Amino acid sequence: MEMWYSSQTLVTPTKQQYMKKIASSFIAGLLMLAFISPAMAEDKPTADKAAAKTVTITGEGKCGKCSLKETDKCQNVISVEKENGKTVNYYLVQNDVSKSFHENLCKEAKKVTATGTVKKVDGKMELTANTIELAK
Numbered sequence: 269m270e271m272w273y274s275s276q277t278l279v280t281p282t283k284q285q286y287m288k289k290i291a292s293s294f295i296a297g298l299l300m301l302a303f304i305s306p307a308m309a310e311d312k313p314t315a316d317k318a319a320a321k322t323v324t325i326t327g328e329g330k331c332g333k334c335s336l337k338e339t340d341k342c343q344n345v346i347s348v349e350k351e352n353g354k355t356v357n358y359y360l361v362q363n364d365v366s367k368s369f370h371e372n373l374c375k376e377a378k379k380v381t382a383t384g385t386v387k388k389v390d391g392k393m394e395l396t397a398n399t400i401e402l403a404k
Contacts, residue, residue, distance in 0.1 A: 322385055325358060325395070326403055329373045329380035332359060344370055346382055346395065358386065358395040369400040379403040 327348035332339035336357070339345075344360035360366040360382070372378060384397040 322383065322398070323395075324381060324383045325386075326379070326381045327358070328377050329382075329400075330377045331370070331374045334374055335377055342370060342374055344373055344397075344400070346380060356393060358382075358393045360384075360400075361394055361396040363396060365397045365400055369397075372402065 325346055325348050327346045330336055330345050330347060332343040332345040333341060336345055338357075339359075343362065344366050346358045346360065348356050348358065350356055369380075373380070379402070380400055381403045382395060382397045382400045384395050384399075386393055386395050388394070
């Protein structure tokens with residue numbers, strides 16, 4: 269218990285003064301936690317960063333609008349059949365590589381090989397292609 273001396277008399281802090289100290293310490297602790305938590309959250313790698321590995325896929329290249337009737341605009345899609353028999357469609361992001369290769373796939377499906385990074389967006393697999401070529 270803290271005691272203060274005021275001119276010759278001993279003054280003991282009241283219960284109210286103790287409660288003020290405790291409340292202010294608690295509020296200061298909460299404020300520190302509020303400022304530290306977001307800073308620590310930025311250091312953790314996100315799922316997107318962890319999942320962004322370079323992959324090479326080979327499959328049937330098609331137009332998402334003309335062949336699959338799944339997109340509003342022409343978009344390259346590579347359909348890959350997995351070992352379990354299911355087909356996974358990789359929707360290519362509209363970058364320069366994908367746009368310049370689209371004329372090869374718009375009217376007819378062809379076997380292609382693409383290299384790039386894959387991530388899942390709105391339940392669909394998206395491939396940001398670095399290279400696309402007709403499979404041999």
